[in-house]
Amino acid sequence: MQTVEEIVGVMSSQGLRVTDQRRTLAGLFADTPGYLSPKDVYDYMGRTYSGLSFDTVYRNLRVMEELGVLEQVVFEDGVKFKLHCRETHHHHHMICLQCGRTHPITFCPMEQTKVPGDFTVVKHKFEVFGYCSSCSQEEPSAEGKA
Structure with missing residues (x-):
């Protein structure tokens, strides 16, 4: 921080x-x-x-x-x-929807994206949303509810 x-x-x-x-x-x-x-x-x-x-x-x-x-x-x-995170190299994040904690994605998915020859990429963003292990354990399972 x-x-x-x-x-x-x-x-x-x-x-x-x-x-x-x-x-x-x-x-x-x-x-x-x-x-x-x-x-x-x-x-x-x-x-x-x-x-x-x-x-x-x-x-x-x-x-x-x-x-x-x-x-x-x-x-x-x-x-x-x-x-802004302190990472100095280009990267993306996985973001927990509950607590907001982020985890870096260590490679750039753009490197594996086929860009048409007539398109020039000037910037991009890539975020993955989900729940970290702490937050997913806090959620009661739907099966356990009656």
Whole structure:
């Protein structure tokens, strides 16, 4: 996990002005191991910064994602963000739908994808969703219910 100072350092090194709100955002993501929806972030920030608009929160999330501080993933219930993992090489993730824990996929499936000659890939994402061993053990089996 990255510290607030490490996150702030990345933002400032990329030319982003570090405001109190952005420092608070950095603290929120440094303390949160899983994914947060923009609404989660807005609700949290609204407790400290009255009058803060949802658009401002969302714009900051997008800027932080563009700088590589945050990762964005599209879940069935919408877009969520989490602190960018420390992996330096290109990789993808398996994501637990219950706790949000991620596990790296150590190879890139694009290498095995046949891309038509008239198509140029400029970027890609690949996520696998399921349940980690801890969360799947917490679920009572449907057979055991009467």
